[in-house]
Amino acid sequence: MSQQPNGHQEGGLGPADEVLRVRGLTVTYQSRGRPVPAVRRFELSVGRGEIVGLVGESGSGKSTALKAILGLHLGAETEVKADELVLDGLDLRSLSTEQARRIRGGQMSMIFQDPINSFNPAWTIGSQFRRVLALHRPDLSRSEYDDEIIRLLADVGIDGRGKLKSYPFQFSQGQLQRIMIAIACASKDLKVLLADEATTSLDVTIEAQVLELLRRLRRERNLAMILVTHDLSVVAEMCDRVVVMYAGEVVEVADVYDLFERPQHPYTQQLLKAIPHFPHGGGRLYAMRGAVPRLDQPISGCTFAPRCDRHLGSICDTVPPELRPTANTGGAVAACHLIGRAEPARKD
Amino acid sequence: MTTSAPDPATPLVSVRDLRTHFPVGGGLLNRLRGQRRVVYAVDGVSIDIMPRQTLAVIGESGSGKSTMGRTILRLIEPTAGTIHFDGKDITALSGEELRRERRRMQMIFQNPYSSVNRRYRLVDIITEPLRVHGIGDARFRQERAAELLERVGLNADFLHRYPHEVSGGQLQRVGIARALATEPTFLVADEPTASLDVSVRAQVMNLLADLKAELGLTLMFISHDLAVVSYIADYIAVMYLGRIVEVGTKEALESAPQHPYTRALFAAAPKPDPRQRRTGAAPLGEVPSAINRPSGCHYHPRCPLATDICRTEYPVLEWKTSRQQAACHAVPAVTPPPGATLQPVVKA
Numbered sequence: 001m002s003q004q005p006n007g008h009q010e011g012g013l014g015p016a017d018e019v020l021r022v023r024g025l026t027v028t029y030q031s032r033g034r035p036v037p038a039v040r041r042f043e044l045s046v047g048r049g050e051i052v053g054l055v056g057e058s059g060s061g062k063s064t065a066l067k068a069i070l071g072l073h074l075g076a077e078t079e080v081k082a083d084e085l086v087l088d089g090l091d092l093r094s095l096s097t098e099q100a101r102r103i104r105g106g107q108m109s110m111i112f113q114d115p116i117n118s119f120n121p122a123w124t125i126g127s128q129f130r131r132v133l134a135l136h137r138p139d140l141s142r143s144e145y146d147d148e149i150i151r152l153l154a155d156v157g158i159d160g161r162g163k164l165k166s167y168p169f170q171f172s173q174g175q176l177q178r179i180m181i182a183i184a185c186a187s188k189d190l191k192v193l194l195a196d197e198a199t200t201s202l203d204v205t206i207e208a209q210v211l212e213l214l215r216r217l218r219r220e221r222n223l224a225m226i227l228v229t230h231d232l233s234v235v236a237e238m239c240d241r242v243v244v245m246y247a248g249e250v251v252e253v254a255d256v257y258d259l260f261e262r263p264q265h266p267y268t269q270q271l272l273k274a275i276p277h278f279p280h281g282g283g284r285l286y287a288m289r290g291a292v293p294r295l296d297q298p299i300s301g302c303t304f305a306p307r308c309d310r311h312l313g314s315i316c317d318t319v320p321p322e323l324r325p326t327a328n329t330g331g332a333v334a335a336c337h338l339i340g341r342a343e344p345a346r347k348d
Numbered sequence: 349m350t351t352s353a354p355d356p357a358t359p360l361v362s363v364r365d366l367r368t369h370f371p372v373g374g375g376l377l378n379r380l381r382g383q384r385r386v387v388y389a390v391d392g393v394s395i396d397i398m399p400r401q402t403l404a405v406i407g408e409s410g411s412g413k414s415t416m417g418r419t420i421l422r423l424i425e426p427t428a429g430t431i432h433f434d435g436k437d438i439t440a441l442s443g444e445e446l447r448r449e450r451r452r453m454q455m456i457f458q459n460p461y462s463s464v465n466r467r468y469r470l471v472d473i474i475t476e477p478l479r480v481h482g483i484g485d486a487r488f489r490q491e492r493a494a495e496l497l498e499r500v501g502l503n504a505d506f507l508h509r510y511p512h513e514v515s516g517g518q519l520q521r522v523g524i525a526r527a528l529a530t531e532p533t534f535l536v537a538d539e540p541t542a543s544l545d546v547s548v549r550a551q552v553m554n555l556l557a558d559l560k561a562e563l564g565l566t567l568m569f570i571s572h573d574l575a576v577v578s579y580i581a582d583y584i585a586v587m588y589l590g591r592i593v594e595v596g597t598k599e600a601l602e603s604a605p606q607h608p609y610t611r612a613l614f615a616a617a618p619k620p621d622p623r624q625r626r627t628g629a630a631p632l633g634e635v636p637s638a639i640n641r642p643s644g645c646h647y648h649p650r651c652p653l654a655t656d657i658c659r660t661e662y663p664v665l666e667w668k669t670s671r672q673q674a675a676c677h678a679v680p681a682v683t684p685p686p687g688a689t690l691q692p693v694v695k696a
Binding site for chain 1: 408409515516517518545546547548549550551553554557572573574575576577578579602612613614616617618619620621622623624625626634635
């Protein structure tokens, strides 16, 4: 893998010190005998120690893309294809089942939205933790497991002493989310942490604590993270770079400051306009018209065209726009026919 | 649409010392020992809601805000206290009498999918309250359903669809149409936008604001989302472990929150702006259990201002400014504003 000491790769999307690279990822589900292209032409690149936000609404394909990257089973009839899927020089497409199992939880882990349902309710926290250590910590002997678990729990702010025989229901949601993070980060080889709406079900005060924990993990272990979320506040707070998805495709990639201050794609612009603020400044909320399109029906042209406030005419309804470099720096791109036209796209 | 014009100077809903306690299991042995554990979900709430006003109730999970809303509608039996609706004591009503009052008070639920019968068509969902209350004949109800759908921004084509055939935002509109079917004057909306995407959330919030203005509705809006609360509320009540810790006009709370918990809650609200990232430590700890509540002020273990008295004595709700009350030993009280009753009642 080519690496440059600093700055971004020329012509590419990503950072120089790239640890994860995805190109041309496609995920197609089958629903009632019809193919549903849930993720199309997906691209992503993450640098070491970088936090990338993957933003989109329900049905945008963000969670599906994340699961496909981790190689999670998406259903027997689901087809996953990628031109490139590289984790720190390792081609993830060519792994055996056993190799893939060692990568998951070893070099790349995932934390989920709902901590309660992510644990087996009938097993103690200790036994669930020990299974992960058995798989990903060959440096430890069995007798060392419990001490290591206590240490890993302490790292996420939980005093695990005397609690390893406790069951998931005996912990609060916030505690379980921390325990899940501790388990996900148990491997010493961990390079990329994937988080799927990891703080969505938490109260704001607890969310703030979990986000701070994730920031600390990045700082201390130089972990790369992909945060899948629909919450733009979480993105603003946490991310270095943002990938915006709509209806299964990447529509914009930009540095977090550029994304919030100079969004290039009309969807990003309208999404930012639609967020209610606290305190509310008065007046009506901007409401995007319509809803996300169904993916089991063919879409011609730009998927966002029916809801777009800056619709250009027939080109938007007939020609799907490609990702093209925008006025923003750092390899920013957007998929919109407005990009590169004589009159540059402006923030509304 | 309202049956009688309510007097703007007297509360439409008046609650005094409302308590909703749930006994929890704990097994046969504990029962034999005479140990009964109780969840103090709502524990001594008094509040007035003036006609055409919106009271927003905020607080973390487990604060009792949903239980309070449901108890006021008599969907859950109160353990103690009184509920007056439009001057009438409804605390002990049952059977036909309660049903008659229920026509005028309705609820909008958080999750549109789980709050409808999936085997019903939308027309059946919307007309169900009319059937229950024996209002009109089949033809009248059908027409009313079409009218209501239009009122919430959906056309009559939707009448014969099933819940799975429409989007979450559309189904939430149907939930609102159903709540409006019996021409209520009082609506309790429990996190009505929490399960909706950003782009759809604004549509539903604008709809609620329009309905409130056009139909003269009185609203209790339960939410943890401060931004939507800020958009719709006239008053805000902050709940913590079953009690109101602060209540007042929206402007007063937003500009100068008095209770340390309100301040922590507001400070924890994430902002969709990368230049306003939260810095410093997040508020410590988690919400304690509503079974084993801390002594004295329930907030004292998390409170930066806690002193000895906070550990032993629960503070009473008292006026801290002319527009808000809070229950806190550390914040000095002011002389109640002239004409002040139990609550910060501000004439519309």
